[in-house]
Amino acid sequence: MEKPPHLLVVDDHAEIRQLLQRYLGDHGYRVTTAANGLEMRRLLADAAIDLIILDLMMPGDDGLTLCRKLRAGPHAALPVIMLTAMGEDTDRIIGLEMGADDYLAKPFNPRELLARVKAVLRRTGASQERPSGEIAERLCFLGWTLRPNARELVDPDRTLVPLSTAEFALLMALVTRPGRVLTRDQLLDLARGRDARAFDRAIDTLVSRLRRKLGDQSRDPQIIKTIRGDGYLFAPKVERCDA
DSSP: OOOOOEEEEEOSOHHHHHHHHHHHHHTTOEEEEESSHHHHHHHHHHSOOSEEEEESSOSSSOHHHHHHHHHTSTTTTSOEEEEESOOOHHHHHHHHHTTOSEEEESSOOHHHHHHHHHHHHHHHHHHHOOOTTTSOSOEEETTEEEETTTTEEEOTTSOEEOOOHHHHHHHHHHHTSTTOEEOHHHHHHHHHOTTSOOOHHHHHHHHHHHHHHHTOOSSSOSSEEEETTTEEEEOSOOEEOOO
8 A cells, every 4th residue: 555645844833733734634644743943854864754844934943944954955855835924925935945845825724735735746746757658767958967757967077966846847847848938827837836826936036046056157048048028948959868
């Protein structure tokens, strides 16, 4: 029997931890909770976690700091949904900049969080599937290698470059459509899914993060080009390079 996805809820409010553990548990998920970053790191070392629900405002290391540390460590690809009492677009953009895959403002309806969890896990699971004859095992461009099935990006020096779930999904959307102008709405649909709350700056933030990881110059990008008024275009030639 397949094990249910294991979710880690990190929030300093005991009532929220208990509510989400009960609600998400009733919908078939295995849920573990942590009150702070120290407990989160201990649990990540001891258990296989599939997704983190992370509160932004916490004493000690806040959610942004913890997310940034996650993206720089061995759990870089672990999906993160950020929770916050602040609902401004600016705060969402900062959360995405730090590497969150989705963002939900408090107070929220648990049903909406459940939908976000399902959407993020679906995108993560889809990226790990091996559809027969549809996606190459390796896609190459400018010395870079993208391995869709393993969800890995390798630079020209053969160094593994960690990608968040959203970064990987966006890169796949671009790499599999080279030379084609994609609008922000198209990229939101392709990379984040219709279940995510769409706002243009989310894609701009993800593109900026991808450019940095690809070493693409922000002033004059040659890999992910900005098509003013239209969207973005992946410029390099992409080839299948299956062994």
